[in-house]
Amino acid sequence: xxxxxxVMGAAFAVAAAQPAFAEDVAxxxxxxxxxxxxGGQLKNIARDLKIDVPxxxxxxxxxxxxxxxxxxxxxxxxxxxxxxxxIKAKEEGVVADYKPANFDKIPDGLKDPEGAWFAIxxxxxxxxxxxxxxxxxxxxxxxxxxxxPEYKGMVGYLDPSSAFVGYAGxxxxxxxxxxxxxxxTPGIEFFxxxxxxxxxxxxxxxxARVLSGEIPILIDYDFNAYRAxxxxxxxxxxxxxTEGTVAVPYVMSLVKNGPxxxxxxxVLDYVMSDAGQxxxxxxxxxxxIASAMSPEASEKFLPAAEYERxxxxxxxxxxxxxxGFGERYLSEVR
Numbered sequence: 001x002x003x004x005x006x007v008m009g010a011a012f013a014v015a016a017a018q019p020a021f022a023e024d025v026a027x028x029x030x031x032x033x034x035x036x037x038x039g040g041q042l043k044n045i046a047r048d049l050k051i052d053v054p055x056x057x058x059x060x061x062x063x064x065x066x067x068x069x070x071x072x073x074x075x076x077x078x079x080x081x082x083x084x085x086x087i088k089a090k091e092e093g094v095v096a097d098y099k100p101a102n103f104d105k106i107p108d109g110l111k112d113p114e115g116a117w118f119a120i121x122x123x124x125x126x127x128x129x130x131x132x133x134x135x136x137x138x139x140x141x142x143x144x145x146x147x148x149p150e151y152k153g154m155v156g157y158l159d160p161s162s163a164f165v166g167y168a169g170x171x172x173x174x175x176x177x178x179x180x181x182x183x184x185t186p187g188i189e190f191f192x193x194x195x196x197x198x199x200x201x202x203x204x205x206x207x208a209r210v211l212s213g214e215i216p217i218l219i220d221y222d223f224n225a226y227r228a229x230x231x232x233x234x235x236x237x238x239x240x241x242t243e244g245t246v247a248v249p250y251v252m253s254l255v256k257n258g259p260x261x262x263x264x265x266x267v268l269d270y271v272m273s274d275a276g277q278x279x280x281x282x283x284x285x286x287x288x289i290a291s292a293m294s295p296e297a298s299e300k301f302l303p304a305a306e307y308e309r310x311x312x313x314x315x316x317x318x319x320x321x322x323x324g325f326g327e328r329y330l331s332e333v334r
Contacts, residue, residue, distance in 0.1 A: 024051045026263035029076040029255075030063040031056050035205045036121070036223060036250070037283035038080075044279060045270055051263050059204055060085040060164035067094040067255065076255045077264030082164025084319035086117030086251035095253035096261075100268040102277070105289050109315070110249055119249035120271055121285040123221030124310050125165075125172045127239040128228070133213035140217060142242045143176050147193050156200040156215035160191075161326035161334070163203060168248045169219040170325060171318060176243035181317045184325045191333045201334075210236070226284035226300050240306050247310045248318075249288065 033039030033055045042053045058066065060081035067079060071094055079089065089095045090112060099115040111118035127146075129139050137150045146155045160166035174180075174187025200206075200215050207224050209215045211234050218224075225238035252271060258264050270276050277292035284300055287293055301307070 026077045026260045026267050028053050029079045030058040034207045061162035077258035077260045080252050083249045083315045084322050087319040090116040096256040098254040100272040102272045117251040117253045119251050119288040121280040122249040123223050124247040125245045128218045128220040128225040129237045130216050132235045133216035153198040154216040157219040159203045161329050172246045223284040244309045246313050
């Protein structure tokens with residue numbers, strides 16, 4: 001209980017430093033301001049709902065671990081994570097059923113039927129490249145290119161045993177190398193080879209490190225690269241590797257017995273509202289409500305022909321085998 005009080009005290013301290021029009025609070029795990037323009041969305045929520053949602057820089061794995069640790073005394077009200085973690089959160093009984101605004105418009109397969117988790121947007125895995133930091137090397141066009149000596153020390157990927165984007169990248173690479181969700185050996189062998197090329201492996205979003213040139217090539221989502229190009233006006237490129245990739249959704253849940261459940265529900269309704277979905281589209285994500293994607297936003301993406309190299313994946317199976325892959329990665333690669 002003491003831990004909960006300390007965390008809540010810190011949350012209110014953060015809330016007090018936020019804009020004056022925010023009068024109430026909801027706690028979201030994994031709402032990082034530098035990721036998917038959560039920073040902008042949280043400002044919109046504060047402005048329109050008068051609810052402050054403090055920024056939070058967890059990754060998906062850390063979010064689920066925290067929810068499990070606090071199961072008897074929840075601190076968070078809502079959670080945001082990769083789809084496989086949302087599926088696991090339901091299995092672990094740490095989230096509640098809730099059907100937000102526009103729930104009926106979410107395609108089947110992108111939501112739990114009872115609302116334990118539901119997609120809010122999706123991204124496509126590829127190569128987020130700072131073209132000025134390549135030292136004269138060409139922009140890589142394939143997964144296999146990353147193993148070349150000319151990219152030694154230049155490639156980054158988020159820890160796939162913890163961060164969902166890292167795991168999604170591993171799924172994409174494994175399938176591109178001939179593997180499947182039943183056989184991760186080709187992917188493990190790829191990461192072993194990449195290890196010899198001195199990759200950089202952070203646990204949290206590394207957007208700023210790409211812009212600074214510290215990580216010239218990051219295995220990441222298209223929306224981060226488009227944001228860098230169109231919002232930050234950086235010299236970057238996004239590449240969908242020639243061998244193929246995956247597109248995966250990010251989902252949200254209402255935390256079971258959260259301390260500000262009513263506010264949590266309002267936040268989820270806002271994120272899934274027409275205005276909330278349009279915000280994601282303008283942040284270069286594909287909103288789960290397709291009608292929220294304007295022609296102007298679509299024009300910022302690579303041509304549709306490039307996205308044809310992105311194939312669907314069985315998200316339930318992806319969640320089922322995630323722990324096994326993580327164990328293999330930790331024991332055989334890291």
